[in-house]
Every structure is written in structure tokens, then in C-alpha cells.
Amino acid sequence: MVRRVVSGPERRQRWMPLGVWILGLTCSVGAVDGAFRPTGKSFKERLTAFLADAKASHGVTISRKAEFRKAEDAQKWHVAHMISYNSFESRKPARSESLDGRHVIAWSHLEDPATKWEHVRWEDYLRDRGGEVPVRQAAGWAPGHLPDEDRTRKQALAILRAAGVGTAKDRPREPNSAMVAPGFEGCAEPCRCGGTRSKHIDGMASDLGQAELRKLEQELKRADAGSLDAYLARFGLHRPMSSEPWHVEATSP
Numbered sequence: 001m002v003r004r005v006v007s008g009p010e011r012r013q014r015w016m017p018l019g020v021w022i023l024g025l026t027c028s029v030g031a032v033d034g035a036f037r038p039t040g041k042s043f044k045e046r047l048t049a050f051l052a053d054a055k056a057s058h059g060v061t062i063s064r065k066a067e068f069r070k071a072e073d074a075q076k077w078h079v080a081h082m083i084s085y086n087s088f089e090s091r092k093p094a095r096s097e098s099l100d101g102r103h104v105i106a107w108s109h110l111e112d113p114a115t116k117w118e119h120v121r122w123e124d125y126l127r128d129r130g131g132e133v134p135v136r137q138a139a140g141w142a143p144g145h146l147p148d149e150d151r152t153r154k155q156a157l158a159i160l161r162a163a164g165v166g167t168a169k170d171r172p173r174e175p176n177s178a179m180v181a182p183g184f185e186g187c188a189e190p191c192r193c194g195g196t197r198s199k200h201i202d203g204m205a206s207d208l209g210q211a212e213l214r215k216l217e218q219e220l221k222r223a224d225a226g227s228l229d230a231y232l233a234r235f236g237l238h239r240p241m242s243s244e245p246w247h248v249e250a251t252s253p
């Protein structure tokens with residue numbers, strides 16, 4: 001394809017006759033040959049092009065969820081995730097204990113009245129034996145209204161359920177166990193796992209409809225059009241987390 005010679009960065013650097021320049025411009029703007037070129041395009045542009053192509057070429061409409069997330073919401077769900085699951089491979093809260101082989105936030109730290117809760121409210125997480133919000137008294141807890149571990153870990157799970165967090169592929173029996181990244185870089189109390197801020201906050205990641213992605217995979221197979229990952233790669237997209245096949249990000253800037 002001759003037109004490709006004049007598209008891309010060289011076009012701007014090299015002097016060329018006006019006619020050739022216009023041809024190059026038309027090519028890069030209108031994608032005359034039909035191929036999407038992800039280089040230099042934003043995540044949103046890549047995703048939009050991919051979704052449009054999936055519909056036009058394979059008749060599958062894929063819904064996009066949770067592109068943008070508020071930092072406070074992400075942190076709320078992250079702390080809930082670290083209280084009940086911690087599906088991260090290599091993240092550990094600053095004070096942790098082992099629960100079924102996973103490093104969740106230590107109960108001794110959660111129930112400690114001196115623990116500071118940053119960006120989140122302890123009242124949303126801690127529960128007493130009766131399932132109520134524990135009662136503070138002086139520097140401690142009121143008798144009969146102390147935080148209860150079982151109730152508190154269940155409350156964290158209820159937060160994940162209410163938020164509609166997915167189930168990790170490698171933890172199929174544990175509902176809402178998908179990883180949730182912190183809302184703040186490095187995370188904060190009571191977790192402080194050092195995790196990186198969720199890409200959803202800046203709109204740099206998207207969670208796509210799972211059933212629709214499976215449908216697209218079937219269509220690709222039927223059309224002998226290669227794998228879903230190869231298809232995504234054509235648009236500069238990838239799925240970096242194997243346990244969350246619905247989570248899509250850009251491959252490189």
C-alpha cells in the first residue's frame with residue numbers, strides 16, 4: 001500500500017508536494033484502508049473503535065461499565081476487598097493475617113480503636129455481634145458493642161456485593177472476589193498495601209460485559225477470525241489480568 005509511506009510521523013518531518021501531503025492526511029484521518037492504528041490514540045478512542053468494529057464486523061454489541069470511578073468509591077471497595085478476600089498475587093496489607101492462605105487485613109488492626117481510617121468510614125465496615133455499628137466509648141468500645149470479626153468480614157462482603165464487584169475467575173466459589181485496586185496511590189489505612197491507584201479512576205480501564213465478550217469469542221471462532229486477544233491487540237487493547245477477563249486496558253501510550 002503506497003499511501004502508508006506518507007502516513008505516520010515521517011509525514012510531518014519530511015517536505016513533500018502538497019498533493020502527496022493531502023493524500024497522506026486523508027489516509028491517516030479517514031483510515032482509507034480500514035485498519036485502525038492505535039499508536040498515539042487514547043484508551044477511549046481505542047475502545048470506541050473496538051466496540052464499533054465488534055458490532056459492525058461480528059454483530060455483537062458489548063456494554064462498557066465502570067470506566068470512570070471516584071477515588072473514594074474505589075478505596076471503599078478496595079478496603080472491603082482486603083478485609084474479606086485479597087485476591088492480589090503480591091499485595092499484602094501493612095498489618096495482615098492469613099485467611100485461607102490469603103493475606104487479609106489483620107483483625108487485631110481492624111478492631112483496634114486507635115486505628116485510623118483514611119478516606120473511608122469505619123462505621124461502614126465494623127459490626128458488633130448483633131450486626132450493628134459498634135459503639136465508641138472513651139478510648140475504646142462500649143461493653144456489649146465491641147466489633148465482631150465474623151460480622152465485620154461479612155459486612156465487607158456485603159459492600160462488595162452491593163457494588164456489583166465481579167467474581168475472580170480463579171475463585172469461582174467465592175462471590176464478588178475480583179480484585180479492586182485502591183483509590184489512592186500506595187493505598188491508605190487501615191490497609192496500606194502499597195497498591196497502585198485503580199486505572200478506572202482516570203478512565204484508563206473498562207470492564208466489559210462478560211456474556212457479550214463470550215458471544216464475541218464464539219463469533220470470532222465461527223468466522224475463523226483468530227482469538228479475542230489478537231482482535232483486541234489490533235486496537236491497542238489487552239486484558240492484563242487473567243482472573244478478570246472482562247477488564248480491558250490500553251497496551252502502551
Ligand SMILES: [Zn+2]
Nearest residue numbers: 187191192193
Ligand atoms: Zn490496600
Ligand SMILES: [Zn+2]
Nearest residue numbers: 205206207247
Ligand atoms: Zn476493571
